[in-house]
Amino acid sequence: MVTVIPSATSEINVVSFKHRAIVAAILLVFALVGLFGNALIIISVIVCRKLRTITNVLVVNLAFADFMACTFLPFQSAGLLSQTGRYPLHEAVCAAVAAVEYISVCCSVHTLVAIAFVRWYVITKSIRGHQGLHTPRKIAIMVMIIWIISISYMVVPPVLGIGTLGYSGYYGLCCLADTNELDNYYVVLQGALIANALLLTLVFYIRILRHVSRHNKQFREAHQNKASSSISAGSRPPMITANNRKEIEITKNLFMVVCVFMLCFLATIVNFIIPGTSVFTLYSSMIVLANSVVNPIIYGLKHPNFQEVFIKMICCRPVRIGIMQD
Template identity: 55%
Template sequence: MESTEETATVPSTIAFHHRVIVASIFIASSIIGLFGNSLVIISVITTKKLRTITNILVVNLAVTDLLSCACFPFLVIGLLSQTGQYPLHESICASVVCVLHTCVLCSASTLVVIGFIRRYVITRSIRGHQGFHTPRKIISVALVIWMFSAAYMILPPVLGVGKLGYSTYYGICAFLVVTRPAFYYVTSQGILFATILLLTLMFYGLILHHVMRHNQQFREKFASEKDVFSTSGDANQSKGSSSPDSPTPMIKAINQKEVEITKNVFLVVCIFIVCFLASSVNFIIPGSSLSTLYGYMVMMTNSAINPIVYGLKHPNFQEAFKRILCCRRAPLEYVSK
C-alpha cells in the first residue's frame, strides 16, 4: 500500500475504530493463514500422492502466504498505536513492508504461473508438455518469481523514489510516497496488478473453454453412437443400453464433471478478483482514503483464503488434512519408500 508523506502540521488520521476493525481481521487472517498454509506444506511433504510437479508451485504459494500471515501481527501493532508512531523500531516496520509486498507480488505471480501450467498441461498431450513440465524447470520458475518480486520491491526505495516506513494517516506500515517520480511507481504497480489479474482470468477462461469444448465433443460422439445403436436392430440392444458403460450414463458423468470444474474455476477467479481488484484501482488512482485501507486489508486476506481454495477443494488435500489433524499414520500408498 502506498501513502503520501504526511505533514507535521496537519496530523490527520483514519478513525481509530476503523483501524480496530482492520486489526481484528488481520489477527483472524493471521491465525487462519498460518494454520492453513502450514497444513498445505506439511501435506505435500508427507503425502506421496501430493508430491507432484504442479504442487511445487502450490507449496511456493503457501510459503509466500505463510510469510505474509506471519507479518500481520506487526501490522496490527501499528494499527492499534495511538501515539502517531510505530511502537517498535522503524527498521522493523520497513522490513515488514518489504516482506509483505514481496510476498504479495510473488503470490499473485505464482497464481498466474499455476494457471498457465494447468492450461499448458490440460490442452496438450503428455509428449507435448514433458519438456517444460519438469521439477527442475518449475523450481527455476519459482526462483525467478521470487527474484523479480524482491527486486521490484527493493529497487524503488534504493533509487530514492520513496521509502518504507510507518504511515501516521493509515496507522500501518507502508510504502511512503515522498517524491514526484513516485507517481510512476504507484501507477506501474497498478498496471502490474491489473495485468496479473487479466492474465489469471485469461488462463482460467481458456481452461474452462477447452474443457467445455472437449466435453461437448464427447457428448456429440456418444449421442451419435447411441443413435447408431438404436437403429442397428441388434438383439442385445436393450441389454447393452442398460449397462453401466452405455453412452447415457457417461454423458451424465461428463455433464456433472463439467459443472464441478466450472464451479471450482469460477470460485478461484471470483476470490482473486475480490481480493485484488480494489487495491489495483487504488494503485492506479492513489490517495489517502478509507477505501485504500480496506482495499489493502482485503488484498492481504487472500493469503488466508488460498489454502481453502487450493487445498480443501482438492480430494487428495482433503484426505491429507484429515489425516494430519486426526494424527493418523499415512497408508502405505501415501508414504514414499
C-alpha cells in the same frame, strides 16, 4: 497491498484509533489462521506423496508466500495501535514489513499465473508434453523466476528512489511513507504488474474452458453419429475420461482461488477510482491481506485430496504416503 498515502505529514493519526484498532485485531486473527492454514498446506505436501504433483509444487510456493505475509501481520498491528504518530519499533523494521507484504502479493499473483499455465498445459496438451513439463528442473526454474520478478519489482524501485517504504502516520500502516514525491509511480508500477498477471491468468482459464467445451462437443457429435449402432446408451463411454474429469475439477478449485484473489483486490481498485483518502483505504488494505488467509480454507473445503489429508493431520491420525501422481 497497494496503498496511496496523503502528502500531508502534519496530520498525525488522521484515521481514528477506533478504526485502526479494529483492523489491528482482525489482522492478528488473519495471522493466526493464515499461519496455521498455510503451514498445513506445506506440511501436507511434504508428508503425503499423493499430493506431490507438479501443480502442488506451485501451490506450496503460493502457501509459502502467504505464510511469509501472515508472519509479518502482527508487525502491521503494532503500527496500527501506535498513538504516537511513529512506528513503535525501528523504522527499518517497518520498511522490511512493507517490503515483505509487497513481495508476498507479487509472488502470489505470479504463482497464480504459473498455476493457470500448468493447468492449461496439462489439460490441453498431449501426454508426452504433459510429462515433458513435469520435471523438477523446469518447475524449480519457474519458481525461481517468480521470486526474482517479485523481489525486483517490489524492492528495486525504492532502492532507485521511486517510492519510499516506511511508516504512514496517516493510516498507521507499514507501506509507502509520505516523504517521496515519486510514490505514485511506484503505485502505478505495482498496479500494472498485478493487473497484467491477473489478465494472463484469466486468459489461460478461458482457453481451458474453450478446450473443454470443444472436447465435449466433439464427443456428443461422435455419439450422435453412432446412434444406430448396437451400443446401448448405458454402455457408451463418458464424454471425458475419468482422468480429464479429475484435472478439470482440480482446475475449478484453483480458479476459485483466482476469483477470491480478484475479489480481495476489488476494494483496492474501487479505492483507486475514488479520489482522495479515507478510512476506506485502510479497510481495503486489510481486505487485500485477507487473501493470504482464504486459500487454505478453499483447499480444505473443495480440494478432495487436501481435505482428506487436512482432516487426518488435525485429528492426529496417520497419513498414508500414497502413490506418486503427475
